[in-house]
Amino acid sequence: MSGPQHAVMPLSTRALNRMKLAFLFAVAGQVPHLPFWPTTMAFVLLAWRHHLDRRRRPLPPPGARLVLALGACVVVYLQFGFFMGRDPGVSALVVLAAVKLLEVRQSRDFHLMGYLCYFLTAAMFLFTQELPALLFGVLQLLTVNAAFLQLYAGRSRSIRPLRGASGLLLASIPVAVVLFVLFPRFPGPLWGLGGAGGEFGVSGFSDTLQPGSVARMVESQRAVLRMKVVEAELPPPPQRYFRGLVLWLTDGRTWYPGRIRESITGSQRRARGGVDQEIMLEPHGQRWLFALDYPVRVPPGSLVGPGNVFRYHRRVERPIRYRVDSRIGGMIPEPDLHPLLRRMALQLPREINPGLRDLVEQWLERDSDARSLAERVLAFFRSAGFTYSLEPGNLDPRDPVGDFLLHSRRGFCGHYAAGFALLMRMAEVPCRIVAGYQGGEINPVDGQLVVRDADAHAWAEIWLEGRGWLRVDPTAAVVPERLEYGGRLNASLDEMAAGSPEDRSSVLRRAMAEGALARAWRWIRDYWDVARNYWQTWVVRYDRYQQHGLLSRLGVRGLRSAGKLALVLLFMVFTWRLTRWLFRSPAQRRPDLLERCWRLLESRLSRGGMSVEPWRGPLDVSRQARRRFPDQAHTIDRVIQTYIRARYGNSSEPGAGKALLRRVRKLKLPRRSKA
Amino acid sequence: MARKRGAVTRVRLTAAGGAYLLIVFAILIAAINYSNSLAFILCFLMLGILVSSAAMGRGYVAGVRLRHVRLHPAFAGRGVKLTLELIASGGGGRPALFASAAGGDGWGEVAGPINLHHSGAMVTDVGIPAIRRGSFHLTAVQWETRYPLGVFRCRREVQVKNPYLVYPHPQGQRPWPQPESRWYDWTEGSHMSGGDDFNGLRPWRVGESWRHIDWKSVARGRSPNIKEFSGGGQVRTWFDWNQLTGLPVEERLSQLTRWVLDAAHLGVEYGLRLPQKSVESGSGTRHTRTCLEALARYGEDQ
Numbered sequence: 001m002s003g004p005q006h007a008v009m010p011l012s013t014r015a016l017n018r019m020k021l022a023f024l025f026a027v028a029g030q031v032p033h034l035p036f037w038p039t040t041m042a043f044v045l046l047a048w049r050h051h052l053d054r055r056r057r058p059l060p061p062p063g064a065r066l067v068l069a070l071g072a073c074v075v076v077y078l079q080f081g082f083f084m085g086r087d088p089g090v091s092a093l094v095v096l097a098a099v100k101l102l103e104v105r106q107s108r109d110f111h112l113m114g115y116l117c118y119f120l121t122a123a124m125f126l127f128t129q130e131l132p133a134l135l136f137g138v139l140q141l142l143t144v145n146a147a148f149l150q151l152y153a154g155r156s157r158s159i160r161p162l163r164g165a166s167g168l169l170l171a172s173i174p175v176a177v178v179l180f181v182l183f184p185r186f187p188g189p190l191w192g193l194g195g196a197g198g199e200f201g202v203s204g205f206s207d208t209l210q211p212g213s214v215a216r217m218v219e220s221q222r223a224v225l226r227m228k229v230v231e232a233e234l235p236p237p238p239q240r241y242f243r244g245l246v247l248w249l250t251d252g253r254t255w256y257p258g259r260i261r262e263s264i265t266g267s268q269r270r271a272r273g274g275v276d277q278e279i280m281l282e283p284h285g286q287r288w289l290f291a292l293d294y295p296v297r298v299p300p301g302s303l304v305g306p307g308n309v310f311r312y313h314r315r316v317e318r319p320i321r322y323r324v325d326s327r328i329g330g331m332i333p334e335p336d337l338h339p340l341l342r343r344m345a346l347q348l349p350r351e352i353n354p355g356l357r358d359l360v361e362q363w364l365e366r367d368s369d370a371r372s373l374a375e376r377v378l379a380f381f382r383s384a385g386f387t388y389s390l391e392p393g394n395l396d397p398r399d400p401v402g403d404f405l406l407h408s409r410r411g412f413c414g415h416y417a418a419g420f421a422l423l424m425r426m427a428e429v430p431c432r433i434v435a436g437y438q439g440g441e442i443n444p445v446d447g448q449l450v451v452r453d454a455d456a457h458a459w460a461e462i463w464l465e466g467r468g469w470l471r472v473d474p475t476a477a478v479v480p481e482r483l484e485y486g487g488r489l490n491a492s493l494d495e496m497a498a499g500s501p502e503d504r505s506s507v508l509r510r511a512m513a514e515g516a517l518a519r520a521w522r523w524i525r526d527y528w529d530v531a532r533n534y535w536q537t538w539v540v541r542y543d544r545y546q547q548h549g550l551l552s553r554l555g556v557r558g559l560r561s562a563g564k565l566a567l568v569l570l571f572m573v574f575t576w577r578l579t580r581w582l583f584r585s586p587a588q589r590r591p592d593l594l595e596r597c598w599r600l601l602e603s604r605l606s607r608g609g610m611s612v613e614p615w616r617g618p619l620d621v622s623r624q625a626r627r628r629f630p631d632q633a634h635t636i637d638r639v640i641q642t643y644i645r646a647r648y649g650n651s652s653e654p655g656a657g658k659a660l661l662r663r664v665r666k667l668k669l670p671r672r673s674k675a
Numbered sequence: 676m677a678r679k680r681g682a683v684t685r686v687r688l689t690a691a692g693g694a695y696l697l698i699v700f701a702i703l704i705a706a707i708n709y710s711n712s713l714a715f716i717l718c719f720l721m722l723g724i725l726v727s728s729a730a731m732g733r734g735y736v737a738g739v740r741l742r743h744v745r746l747h748p749a750f751a752g753r754g755v756k757l758t759l760e761l762i763a764s765g766g767g768g769r770p771a772l773f774a775s776a777a778g779g780d781g782w783g784e785v786a787g788p789i790n791l792h793h794s795g796a797m798v799t800d801v802g803i804p805a806i807r808r809g810s811f812h813l814t815a816v817q818w819e820t821r822y823p824l825g826v827f828r829c830r831r832e833v834q835v836k837n838p839y840l841v842y843p844h845p846q847g848q849r850p851w852p853q854p855e856s857r858w859y860d861w862t863e864g865s866h867m868s869g870g871d872d873f874n875g876l877r878p879w880r881v882g883e884s885w886r887h888i889d890w891k892s893v894a895r896g897r898s899p900n901i902k903e904f905s906g907g908g909q910v911r912t913w914f915d916w917n918q919l920t921g922l923p924v925e926e927r928l929s930q931l932t933r934w935v936l937d938a939a940h941l942g943v944e945y946g947l948r949l950p951q952k953s954v955e956s957g958s959g960t961r962h963t964r965t966c967l968e969a970l971a972r973y974g975e976d977q
Contacts, residue, residue: 009771009788009821010788044881046817090798107825108691111691111825113692115694115695115698118698118701118702118717118721119698119701121717122702122714122717122718123703123821125711125713125714125716125717126709126711128704129711129712129713133713134713134716137713137717138720141717141721141724141824145724145823145824148823148824148825149770149822149823151825152770152820152822152824152825153768153770153822154770154771154788154789154790155771155788156768156769156770156771156790156791158768158769159768159769159770160768164768164823165823167727167731168724168727168728168731168823169724169823171723171724171727171730172720172721172724172726172727173720173723174723175719175722175723175726176716176719176720176722176723179723180715180716180717180719181808183715183719185707185710186707187888193921376964435956442679490958496729539712539713539716540712540713541712542712543710547718572722572726575723575726575727576726576729577728579726579727579730579731580730580733580734582727582730583727583730583731583733583735584734584737584738595762616743616744617742617743617744617745617760617951618743640835647796648796648798649764663740
């Protein structure tokens with residue numbers, strides 16, 4: 001016997017309004033990520049639909065909707081000039097869904113609308129994977145589901161859709177967590193990212209260095225990387241140099257990394273470094289990775305190139321985590337320098353300030369050794385009235401380095417590194433600039449080192465014949481405190497430079513002291529940093545390596561994808577049983593008072609020998625029982641009449657159920673065997 | 676528990692549920708492709724919600740009970756109307772239900788959406804098809820909901836065994852049988868235009884009793900006529916199976932039903948003679964029902 005036909009659920013205004021709200025949220029989630037027009041158009045169409053509904057006016061005819069849909073496509077095309085890729089794709093989804101909203105009349109359209117909202121939530125996650133995005137996405141999911149609940153509740157006023165939807169969501173969290181942990185992760189994309197991965201573009205580090213460029217970043221307190229040292233002590237603050245990129249070439253104003261074939265490495269060894277770090281790096285859209293100076297052993301997918309530059313196999317477009325082993329100390333031992341690299345490390349701009357030439361020649365007369373020449377330059381920085389400043393003032397654009405070294409003598413780490421490198425090269429000492437970070441602070445919550453934009457730094461390395469590259473930080477010669485306190489000092493540097501040594505320490509104390517508000521802010525920031533780190537580590541960057549690690553920590557080893565899928569299925573079955581129990585009807589749990597009265601009455605009657613078929617109504621049963629028990633006819637009739645009033649009457653008096661139960665209990669029927 | 680015997684709850688994915696699964700799958704593919712953890716989470720939450728929504732709808736329909744079924748008599752060719760009383764005890768919301776029932780001729784149309792009363796009870800009318808005449812049993816009553824998300828149809832089917840009768844379809848062109856005299860109304864005399872013998876029709880005059888108006892012809896759009904009987908008193912008409920020679924069984928029953936209904940309408944006395952059974956002459960609702968039941972049950976005992 002086949003079942004009955006399916007009937008259609010009529011669409012109610014309340015359900016439609018809830019769906020409009022869900023769509024509003026779904027589009028709101030796209031606002032920060034999409035251009036102005038697509039989302040605005042969606043909002044306008046939504047408002048229009050709402051207006052038409054409130055005025056009970058007819059919906060626009062199909063022709064008008066077609067024109068609108070075409071217009072929507074034109075808007076997207078004008079905005080992007082193409083349709084492929086993430087941004088135009090999501091924009092088109094937003095506007096076409098808004099047009100679809102104009103023709104929602106029946107439950108089928110309603111479903112389609114809700115499903116488009118699910119898609120929009122998923123699309124939002126292509127743009128951002130931060131914790132707030134998930135919370136907002138869950139809110140969107142709730143509102144869509146609440147709209148569905150409202151639809152299928154019908155005219156019932158006893159349904160609270162948002163509560164029901166929350167119940168569904170809560171019940172689904174355990175299975176979602178288990179699926180998230182167990183579901184097999186596959187390496188690599190199935191198809192090209194098509195621009196859908198781009199969530200970077202925020203870091204201030206570019207691959208060139210102008211003397212003043214680093215200064216632009218020092219205002220920002222954005223965390224760039226977090227580091228944890230595995231099975232070793234964190235190096236002391238002066239050793240916390242994070243090597244980023246190496247700049248070899250200059251035109252007198254800007255420094256460039258230059259192009260070097262990766263075969264000229266010379267320094268890649270499989271030695272143990274001694275400081276094993278776990279680093280979480282924010283996306284910066286470039287290929288270089290940061291590690292304590294200098295990285296020795298690097299994870300698969302990355303390499304150490306010429307200049308001991310640590311690079312990733314592709315651009316860092318989303319936060320990544322890696323483990324790297326570094327050897328610290330400031331010296332990179334290398335037996336010899338490749339002739340090409342030597343030429344690059346001695347390259348000079350075409351025009352050089354004659355004043356500088358005089359200076360270098362004076363030094364060369366007394367020293368020829370690279371190391372003592374470097375000491376001379378540092379002594380020059382210390383003694384010749386050089387100050388450290390965030391606002392070095394305008395330098396001569398044709399010869400900024402000469403202007404800085406000879407006249408203004410106010411500058412930032414970029415100026416010092418560039419000036420030092422130029423002077424060393426003029427003295428025929430191979431020298432290169434290293435850009436990266438120095439400093440960072442320890443987050444007291446989890447003990448990890450957090451490096452921020454403000455810790456951006458540049459320093460130099462000189463070649464010692466037969467020994468290797470030696471790190472020389474000219475900035476440290478001017479402000480030794482910079483090494484100890486990192487970027488936190490930036491704001492006080494100008495003041496510090498102006499004063500005497502005694503003043504310096506008081507300024508330093510003041511710079512490090514904080515008010516209550518600042519402490520509170522720091523506290524919030526520390527916790528937020530840790531939360532974000534856990535989020536990035538265990539949620540956003542949860543991949544097959546993380547999964548493998550977690551599962552082996554839980555004692556599950558050697559589980560293949562098929563095994564994981566089987567476990568997932570098993571857990572789905574378990575969830576089904578669990579939710580069935582959770583959502584068992586109240587009647588199954590404990591029948592209400594009236595139902596208990598009725599069941600008691602039934603059992604009394606059947607003990608008296610009367611069979612009560614389940615489909616018999618109260619009136620039928622009453623008639624039957626009165627015939628069966630003529631002596632009790634009056635009582636039975638009154639009991640059943642009371643039951644009928646309580647159950648089917650419009651107003652139920654409080655306490656009626658209890659009174660009824662007492663009366664049923666008092667009902668004494670003669671026990672007889674079934675006739 | 677006796678109450679639960681013969682009751683099953685079934686959960687089926689609807690077309691909308693299929694679409695929902697497709698979307699979950701699409702989001703999963705996107706999550707795998709972009710290694711997007713939040714898309715994974717969304718996809719798994721949606722899967723979990725799918726499972727728990729099935730449990731939620733199932734829990735609701737399983738908690739609804741059938742309290743009472745009342746069947747209304749019907750003629751073949753038209754549906755049997757029945758009144759269901761459903762009851763949901765306990766707290767919680769009462770989402771829309773759709774109900775239907777099955778009898779001897781299969782499932783009837785789904786009635787709904789219906790919402791249970793706040794105190795838990797609900798009365799609704801549903802129909803089941805009645806194609807053949809005869810005595811049947813209501814076999815099953817079911818109610819379903821697509822609450823909460825419309826992705827599942829949760830259905831509870833209860834086996835019942837309520838007998839009901841379907842009377843033959845009233846139809847036939849055979850002329851009215853000759854009435855036979857039963858008694859003579861001595862008090863009124865033969866001069867009165869009443870009696871046993873059907874004399875024919877004459878126009879109705881204002882002030883006359885409506886009792887003998889030929890309503891059938893009125894219904895056909897003619898002016899009211901009085902059926903005149905000669906002999907006075909009541910007439911008694913026998914509707915006899917054997918008068919209808921040359922007709923197949925069901926058509927004979929249909930013709931007899933037609934006559935019974937007309938006679939009941941006119942208020943004349945009539946009797947019914949079937950091969951196995953005959954109903955003595957009489958009139959009134961109860962008599963009509965006895966005749967119709969005999970017609971419906973024709974051939975049952977053999």
